[in-house]
Amino acid sequence: MKKITIVAAFPYEKDMKEWEELQKFTAQLEQFYGRFNLHVELKEYTGKIEKNEKGLFSVKGMRRELMDYTAKSVFCSFILFCKKEELDPDDMNHLIRTLMQMKKAEIAAYFRPGDGMQPVRNDLIRRIAAVDAKNIVPREDRNRLSDMAKQYMNMAFGFERERKLKEAEAAYREALVIQKKLVKADENTYLQDISFPYHNLGTLYFQSGRYEEAEQMYKAALDARRRLVSQKGEVYLPLVAASGNALGALYLQRDKIEEAEKLFTEVMDIRRQLVNDQDDRSKIALADICGNMGNLYNKQKKTQEAIAILNEALTILTELLIKYEKDSATGKETMESLRKKAAATSNTLGILQGQAGQPEEAIRRYRQAIELYEKMAVDKPEENTPMVAMVTYNLFHIYRNQKMVQEAAEAHRNSYMMCMENQKHPLCSQLLTIMKKEMEQDRKRQAEIGDKLAEQAKNQHENGLFEESIHTWNQAAKLHSALPDSENQAKAALAYTELGLLYWDTRQMKEAEESYLTSLKIYQILAEKDKIHLPEVAVASYNLGIFYQETREEDVNEYLRLAFETAGQCLDLSEQCREIYENLEDEPLYEEQETGASEDMDEGGMTDSEAAYEKAEEAAERIESEDAESDRAESETETESEEIGKQKSGGWFWKLFGKK
DSSP, X not given: OEEEEEEEEOSSSOOHHHHHHHHHHXXXXXXXXXXXXXXXXXXXXXXXXXXXXXXXBOOGGGHHHHHHHXXXXXXXXXXXXXXXXXXXXXXXXXXXXXXXXXXXXXXXXXXXXXXXXXXXXXXHXXXXXXXXXXXXXOHHHHHHHHHHHHHHHHHHHHXXXXXXXXXXXXXXXXXXXXXXXXXXXOHHHHHHHHHHHHHHHHHHHXXXXXXXXXXXXXXXXXXXXXXXXXXXXXXXXXXXXXXXXXXXXXXXXXXXXXXXXXXXXXXXXXXXXXXXXXXXHHHHHHHHHHHHHHHHHHHTTOHHHHHHHHHHHHHHHHHXXXXXXXXXXXXXXXXXXXXXXXXXXXXXXXXXXXXXXXXXXXHHHHHXXXXXXXXXXHHOHHXXXXXXXXXXXXXXXXXXXXTOHHHHHHHHHHHHHHHHHTTTSHHHHHHHHHHHHHHXXXXXXXXXXXXXXXXXXXXXXXXTOHHHHHHHHHHXXXXXHTSOSHHHHHHHXXXXXXXXXXXXXXXXXXXXXXXXXXXXXXXXXXXXHOGGGHHHHHHHHHHHHHHHHHHHOOSOOHHHHHXXXXXXXXXXXXXXXXXXXXXXXXXXXXXXXXXXXXXXXXXXXXXXXXXXXXXXXXXXXXXXXXXXXXXXXXXXXXXXXHHHHTSOXXXXXGGTOOOO
8 A cells, every 4th residue: 555645734823724725635545546556645743843043934943744654655754834935945955954864855945825725735636646647557456447447437327317417428538547547557458448537438428528638638549549450350340340430420510521431431431341230239330330331422512422421321321210110129219319310311311402402302301301200309398309499490491492382381370389399409599590580581682573563563553554654563462462461461552552442443343343352351350459541441441432422323323422421530531532522522421420320231231331341351361261262273473473473372371471
């Protein structure tokens, strides 16, 4: 047993706080080095330190007791709790020379510095570590230490499973300290063992974003495993491949492309050499390096090579999943690991095949990834539902680029709802930010296109191109009506008003009626929220009333009554309202109403005004249904209005998106 002795001497009255801190510090050193048979003891100098005729503390009397400690120690330090200038330097130098002449132990003397004891502690740790570095673990202690290192490794595994990463790191570090001592004592026996804490610490740091530390650990693991191959043969090649693959992935993450490619090529050669149809682990390992090589090719813009190698990886993983799903004995962790790898690979393939102009393959891969993540979400929804949302969002982009409007709408809605339900997840939070920004941009662009079409429709009308103008107004109306804000709803209502006039002029009476009804309905909804739209309700109902008066030869109707009533409520808001009111106030029916007579009721018990509201609502709903049918049958042409006509309203979807 080797001993390190720390001697504390108090020329003044003993400071209990500092003494207790020193005891605690010594206990920590003993706990760390004691397992290597290097014991650290703390002693208090029992003698009294007196001042000499110079008025300085003399340490001559310490010689006898310190000689006893140095004789039994490999390192002896003594700490005097006073300032250096309070000691007689001649006495101190004589004491140190005497102790050093014994050559029994290394000697170090410390004084209480003005800024506390930490500098003393730091130097002690450095000196004790240097002593320990020369200390070779005795043969009889090696099995005990090896078992201790394995216990720390098992503790670290448990902490990792519980996501206690700080505790896992500490346990791996303890195992590594022990393994370093064992390798120094017997590399031939313990070189393999030390590679595991190195490798696992590398993975822990990689996952935590501590890339510099991860690289150091992975390099150390790879170096140890290459030495194993050179010393003991190719049976250790799988360990080299594992560390090489991990270090290559780290290089790829840090855009060290050349270093990553060199390692991946080496690992790929090893994995293809070792793959065995009877060994599923070798297949999984080959799939892993194929996946990493695919990511490398992608960074190098080698899309076709990336697709080919990732397809190889996915084929291996899919075959294993099919095999294991039939085996009830397969553990959940194994299935989850395979599904996670396959889902990630499918998603990456979907992205690459979309970029390569292979939309059908991309859709197939995205759907496969979604199915796999959904299976995992059954047991771990908080972890996997955000992944479903991400892949669904990727799928939405493919659908939209392929002008698969209904499918795109459903994919976007599903992704958005999943993200809203998991807003605290970082991935969902990021996706929501992206989607909201896109939605706002698309709404703005859709409104701009609607304005442009409205202007185009006016020009067509002025030039006598009535049918073309009708078609263009319809497109403008659809785009504006699909946007929820009041400004665009008002523009949609105006477009339907213009359509009513055009349909009437071209003797398309059914369409004219429906357009007027839709315009009125939109204005009524707007007016319920803001009375500033009441003049527009008055104008729309007046237009419809005049239309019925002309086409049905009715002197009065419920829409003219509605126009009169509404105009009367907003005479100060609009000159048009005043004109409407003055035009209608001489009608006999309205004179009767003004004198206080009760309103006429229809057979259902509604007033004419109420009937007008209900009919407008029913007509609008009917038109919306018919529009949806006609949208699906609409064909594409090369004119600007026809190009925008490709953007079918699609219900909810076109409330969010314009043409990309």
